[in-house]
Amino acid sequence: MPEALPPCPECDARYTYELGVLLVCAMCGHEWSADQEAGESQSAAGEPVIVDAVGNPLADGDTVTVVKSVRVAGGGGGTIKIGTKVRGIRLLERPVDGHDIDARVPGFGPMKLKSSVVKKA
Ligand SMILES: [Zn+2]
Structure with a gap:
């Protein structure tokens, strides 16, 4: 020793x-x-702590619910409705343009979201 x-x-x-x-x-x-x-x-x-709209810390693989309607600019456009459930999110170490979550949104496909528009389900 x-x-x-x-x-x-x-x-x-x-x-x-x-x-x-x-x-x-x-x-x-x-x-x-x-x-x-x-x-x-x-x-x-x-690790940077990423929190949802109400301050809950988020983690990779979490299921979240969208709490603000999100206008989708790219692809076919459209709006992600409030209450949309997104499973298996991935947190981004380096936020892209303020978006710190990588997610696959039902009906929209893979995209980046802001942690401020989701709530841990
Ligand atoms: Zn001792």
Whole structure:
């Protein structure tokens, strides 16, 4: 075991081991991060959180319902009606023109949507 690992801040035992980004005390089970970057990587540097119209976080594969009618510019045109159910959405890491969801809309086919016009079903 490397000498560099610090003793447990809880019980002062030196039976510390590494578990990913965390340090774990073998004596009391206390877990902590060796530096303060662990928490940061989960929120700021981690995956961007995309939320729906009412603030629910969305995830890949979610089923959502359209809450605002969406005019479709390309293809045959038309309007996606409120209440349309869209299954298996995919979140875009880099939003395209404000659209951060990739989805297959029944009757319209694959297209990009804004998370602000959908609600998690
Ligand atoms: Zn401990």
